[in-house]
Amino acid sequence: MTTQADIYREIDELRGSGGPQPRRDYPPYRSSVLRYPTRDLHQVDPEGVELWAPCFGAADIDDAEADLTIQRSGEPLGERIIVTGRVTDGDGRPVRHQLVEIWQANASGRYWHQRDQHPAPLDPNFIGAGRCLTDGDGVYTFRTVKPGAYPWRNHVNAWRPAHIHFSLFGTDFTQRLVTQMYFPGDPLFDLDPIYQSVTDPKARELLVAAYDHSVTTPERSLGYRWDIVLSGTHRTPLEES
Amino acid sequence: MSYAPGQTVGPFFHLGLPFEGGNLLVPAGYPDAVRLHGRVLDGEGTPVPDALIELWQAGPDGRVPRATGSIRRDGFTFTGWGRAQTDGDGHYWFSTLTPGPAEPGRRPFFAVTIFARGLTDRLFTRAYLPGSEPDGLLDGLEPERRATLITTREQRGLLFDIHLQGEGETVFLSYPRQAR
Numbered sequence A: 001m002t003t004q005a006d007i008y009r010e011i012d013e014l015r016g017s018g019g020p021q022p023r024r025d026y027p028p029y030r031s032s033v034l035r036y037p038t039r040d041l042h043q044v045d046p047e048g049v050e051l052w053a054p055c056f057g058a059a060d061i062d063d064a065e066a067d068l069t070i071q072r073s074g075e076p077l078g079e080r081i082i083v084t085g086r087v088t089d090g091d092g093r094p095v096r097h098q099l100v101e102i103w104q105a106n107a108s109g110r111y112w113h114q115r116d117q118h119p120a121p122l123d124p125n126f127i128g129a130g131r132c133l134t135d136g137d138g139v140y141t142f143r144t145v146k147p148g149a150y151p152w153r154n155h156v157n158a159w160r161p162a163h164i165h166f167s168l169f170g171t172d173f174t175q176r177l178v179t180q181m182y183f184p185g186d187p188l189f190d191l192d193p194i195y196q197s198v199t200d201p202k203a204r205e206l207l208v209a210a211y212d213h214s215v216t217t218p219e220r221s222l223g224y225r226w227d228i229v230l231s232g233t234h235r236t237p238l239e240e241s
Numbered sequence B: 001m002s003y004a005p006g007q008t009v010g011p012f013f014h015l016g017l018p019f020e021g022g023n024l025l026v027p028a029g030y031p032d033a034v035r036l037h038g039r040v041l042d043g044e045g046t047p048v049p050d051a052l053i054e055l056w057q058a059g060p061d062g063r064v065p066r067a068t069g070s071i072r073r074d075g076f077t078f079t080g081w082g083r084a085q086t087d088g089d090g091h092y093w094f095s096t097l098t099p100g101p102a103e104p105g106r107r108p109f110f111a112v113t114i115f116a117r118g119l120t121d122r123l124f125t126r127a128y129l130p131g132s133e134p135d136g137l138l139d140g141l142e143p144e145r146r147a148t149l150i151t152t153r154e155q156r157g158l159l160f161d162i163h164l165q166g167e168g169e170t171v172f173l174s175y176p177r178q179a180r
């Protein structure tokens, strides 16, 4: 039986051992053990389609999909929040009109998913999936409720800090990013092998949104800001169509 | 470097990522449709039932599609992008068109992204068409490693298994401007 103390010890031993991206080989996250590639990634210069990203447009998405609180007939339970931020590439250019997708647990920490059977209530008024396109300045905005922390079976008494899963595209294929956004000051950060798989503390902090009162709306929602920098593009501006 | 780190897609990505028709870049049964498919396997050869594969490719003319409409497909526009989840047997499949070469004499490939519970970050690879054209990536690999990137031609499609770890481990790629 693996305890939180065991996992904490393993996390501790690997602190600072990786770079700014998560370690692929990260045994405290038990599901990774048979799934991480053992060979180094092979570096290659992108060519052809790799220099471009797929295009999404207004016809792919309804504006209402960015509001996770209006997908059912009633109001979901929980703390209503707005999450907004700007997506830029590694050269500081906004990623315009590009797809952002999110999914999350409800306020009780339960996912609308067959595989989540832990005994916290489902909310008939909250599914927990949304998508939008960034605007002309690279800004995305979602309306949702704050997800709850939830238990998982990595070890005994394992709990994930509250998070929203994010999926992002850049302007070229190589910038594809799937990650998780966290909330400031979560007491579970130190104990979570997924958050800690990014072993560089500065890089890890980039996953934490900031409370922003200028995003908060009176008598409605608390506001969080989370800006996202993707990696560098390989296409020169001349090649932009 | 302030690039946002990746995180695992986790076990619940089916809630947010797959969508109806995501794996149908062209309708199955379309005259030139091929099935690109395969299994995702872990370090013990066990199928991975909770992986997600994304496909991005040129059209048969070798051009990079710039059309929108991958999420709400109209059945006529080839957008070059799709998404497929693995089933209980670790199997994924796409109905698509065979990509053409970016330039004459080049070996065409599909650009592939892999996500899974247990993968702390996405992986990139290429699924090449079988052939004999010279290629900068393939020619620099030992034969066993090279073989992991080449699809097998079948009567109605192309087979591409993805070995995440161990024997026959697929060659996964990084690109110069990514943080490591």
Ligand SMILES: [Fe+2]
Residues within 6 Å of the ligand: A105, A160, A163, A165, B010, B012
């Ligand atoms: Fe989650």
